[in-house]
Amino acid sequence: MNPISMNFIHLRTPWVITWWSASYLGYAYMILGSYVKGFILIFLEAFINVNSNLNLGILYSFTGRFEMAKQVVDVNWLLFYVPIYIYSIWGGYGLTVDLNKYSILADRENSSMIPFKISSWEIAFLDKRKPWMAMALSLLAPGLGHLYTHRVPASFYTLTWWSFIAYKGNLFPCIHLTAIGDFAGATMVADPLWLIFLPSIYVFSIYDAYVNTVEYNRLFEQEQKRFLIDNYQSANFPVPE
Template sequence: MTEKKQHKSIRNRRRPKGIVKPISVNFIHLRTPWVITWWSASYLGYAYMSLGSYVKGFILIFLEAFINVNAKLNLGIFYSFTGHFEMAKQVVDINWLLFYVPIYIFCIWDGYGLAVDLNKYSILADRENSSMIPFKISNWEVAFLDKRKPWMAIALSLLFPGLGHLYTHRVPTSFYTLVWWSLIAYKGNLFPCVYLTAMGDFAGATTVADPLWLLFLPSIYVFAIYDAYVNTIEYNRLFEQEQKRFLIDNYQSANFPVPE
């Protein structure tokens, strides 16, 4: 039910569905809180990136790498998975590892709570039929809503993580993912490993690989594919909602019987 005592412009500013800016198209939509919780557990900060809370996401993604590398947590995981439990105990730095625990718990708790709250605001925005401007132009960029292909977002993310988000104009997520993937791939010697593996030199690939950095990559890769796909679907849905609202407001007869 809309808040009829308030002017329409105030209602639209109070609970907007989304916003189109030259730097990004940011919006809210219904999510499964447990999926967001999983991304918090998988990689600190990715839950916030998915929800459009970029500042928190950037800070926590940096902290994830900073604390993990100093604690040598990925090395401990690597040695544990390969059955070298004593080496895992020796390599992990407890002083740094204990910094990780409270931040990890906070991200899981807060990511779940934020997803629940944003779901409520998304429902309210739909009920209030909040409008948005679907086109924004500036001296630096042109941003607008239109239909995109979800399979293309997947293909671009498979090609290079971050390109799928760039496809739907999520520039902060795209830029950070592109830079982060490139940095970690370089530090982990990913491309020399790929080259040596393609040449059949598996022993050489094993030698040059740095598991301390390479174990970051699976989470980044899967997140980039998943989030770009979901974002594209919801992006298309937002476009349809905005177009529907515009057509009803400007072209549909007031006497048209709306089906219940």
């Protein structure tokens, strides 16, 4: 824990992390707290996807326009996507298995934690937070839920990335035109090449912020339990396993 962010490890299901690797490059590493790899892979996801027109190919395929999908997809860029995609899935699964082992060892060690950090830049401390609030903030704008749980790097990157993609996809003009009933106009201004990124970003932000909040609360309870045992409980009291 430092004033900029609180990073931690806990038991995770490897196949869930694998699914996130498959849904969007870099999300597995973001969930696991490996921000640098996550940021790089998320950037590569958008860069390669846009240049290969992969999202358009997905859109046309799901709507039955297979010939159009073949025409718009750039095979050179698409094949470049394959090895990075495989690496992301393999790396995310392997890192989850390794971190689970360290998490088990950390629980058994039961080492002390410093629940408060302060500097000239920021203040960070463990406290109880509401999981539903993290979900609501992430739904309002992806990244706000991470800010609520004091994961500033993930919050900044996710919020910036969402804003950029929303701008490129003309999300806000679409919302405005839809609100006034101009559905044809909303369809005209929408750019599906960019907008198709948004469902993954929203679902990831809601899921990750919720899980982070739950685990932060568990970490807070562990720290409080240890503090009370060390400072207030009789040394002769039998602690239940």
